[in-house]
Amino acid sequence: MKVYLDNNATTKVDESVFEAMKPFFCEIYGNPNSLHDFGAGTHKKMAQALDYLYDGIRANDEDDIVITSGATESNNWVLKGVWIDEIMHGEKKHIVTTEVEHPAITATCKFLEQQGVEVTYLPVNEQGTIEAHTVRDFIRDDTALVSIMWANNETGKLFPIEEIGQICREKDVLFHSDATQAIGKLPVDVVRCNLDFISFSAHKFHGPKGVGGLYIKAGRKLTPLFHGGEQMGGRRAGTVDVAGMIGMGEAMKLVTSPGALAHEENYVRALRDKLENAILEMEDTVVIGGTENRTPNTTLISIRGVEGEAMLWDLNQNGIGASTGSACASEDLEANPVMNAFGSDSELAHTGVRFSLSRYNTMEEIEYAIEKIKGAIKRLRGISSSYAYAPESHKSGL
């Protein structure tokens, strides 16, 4: 049996999304900017896709949703645009973010620090999140931007976006959220949360890879990351990925309908909880950040004595795909930054395994996965020099 439990890394494209995209490769292939029917043939479906995107995140008509190549582009764009507009050519010099953002935020912030920008990385608490008042405490007169993720990619833990939005409005500071892991998992309402910008990627919600978006509230300036042609109202040059945009719209429609969100909240959550509870029955296991206030599909579990990468290889032998954390960091062997943020000791820092589910998973798959995961834990603990022979006191010190 094949069981895909790595949906926070990427997702299967929904068959109906692919069907919506298909005509736009070999049949309706014109450039949407062209003044002929080959180009204009794309307009109706592109407009419909935009409608789905606006509806999906509850944007106002006068706001902009700009099609990008994905959340990495969107995140880089916001941070570098604000750097140029508000810091290089303005009076501001400070950005507030967290220690557990996706690398597209943290690596970009490190780059900006080299350019003289001051960045505050808020640490997360034991629940893997921050309290909104912390943001208020760290906003300064020269703060240009607050950038805080909606849901963490590794733990699924949620951040208090609505309260932070309220604080940013009071303090008159721009507010961005990387909503990549939130879309399709919980309601996202950019207006209610007073957001100026959000980033997202289609491939995290059963759309295609290589396409995403940046929401920009009406009236917000943001120097382009891509200068050039006048596409996207001059906000983002380059021929639009027509098929990708249409696929993303279709995917957004599918995952943000009330029925779909309820299915995520009930069905997917039940599968995740079943899997998680079965692993927690084994001793010396713990859910990083605890089980409250998470996206319904994600669990990051630390399994003492089991090196995360070894676990992945063992599961892979049994057809199960999981992750030690963000796929964006998984080719190197550095300790997972989220595990570090939780203050895990150096041994525990490498023991996290992330299971992230989707609506495509079945109870049968989860039962199969539980059996294989339990087997893997026993096998790997049996050969672990740090666990198998450790004193009982050590084992339960978790």
Next chain:
Amino acid sequence: MKVYLDNNATTKVDESVFEAMKPFFCEIYGNPNSLHDFGAGTHKKMAQALDYLYDGIRANDEDDIVITSGATESNNWVLKGVWIDEIMHGEKKHIVTTEVEHPAITATCKFLEQQGVEVTYLPVNEQGTIEAHTVRDFIRDDTALVSIMWANNETGKLFPIEEIGQICREKDVLFHSDATQAIGKLPVDVVRCNLDFISFSAHKFHGPKGVGGLYIKAGRKLTPLFHGGEQMGGRRAGTVDVAGMIGMGEAMKLVTSPGALAHEENYVRALRDKLENAILEMEDTVVIGGTENRTPNTTLISIRGVEGEAMLWDLNQNGIGASTGSACASEDLEANPVMNAFGSDSELAHTGVRFSLSRYNTMEEIEYAIEKIKGAIKRLRGISSSYAYAPESHKSGL
């Protein structure tokens, strides 16, 4: 009959390209960076695609070809990367380019000028190109980069890339070429031409939209435009568009085989010449930049008394898609910058119509197009206030 003559704006995806991409939406959908077979299942075809890209542009194995979202990203990346590396954090402050680059270059240069970078825009000569020695004359001690397109998108005119590469090597200046309109139309050899960087877009050579590449010669530093995960060896963060990359590789293989280039040079050129010669039989028509030294598929023709946009609308009624110039600029009514560069008077500046062919065009289509184009010219001249009643001396002043 439908006749698509706007292949410099974008192209139909080849059916076999789409077939190569298809499994990577709903079947083999893992993240290539993941440590499981769902991700690893993508590796073989991705490696093959890279092989096709390296072969297609004759890159050395130790060079990098980074997958981007298209030439607009690649162009922005080179210019902004060089700005940060060599100008902001270096001793250089000058860039040499031409007046007729794609907006992704010229608009980015305008942005860099606002940041204090000095840019020389070389004018083109009456043949629509530059002579290589001009570049030598304008390279200064503080020149960081020469960026000159391989082939112009509007006229198809070629630039002396090999000679300019030789000059840049002698002068020890980085050399970039936007090769978007060259790939698949003539041989592109990055090593022989001493290039440090070239940009390209898959959708200009029968690959998908939303994916392209940046060639980076071995050893060349270039600060990323997208910071984040470690994809592409840390050069460009973000989950790779797996299907797009595989499609681009397949498209590159198809268009750069010796047979394909010969077909372009013979078959496509013959169709283009037939179309062009038929239009030139009508009085007061001229090929902008002349007929020598062009890509085989393109002609930009000025037809006195015929407003380009009116011509497009007329042709569109007959199922023919053409352009007044770059689709990237065609939503506004500014005079075509290439026409301006040729010193066209204000009346002629709006009379250019670009026909750009591909291997999918047939002789039957071209014959149909010729008939309709001639009819349109007569119709539009008949209602032109500046042409129909103009003295003969004016008409032949072209």
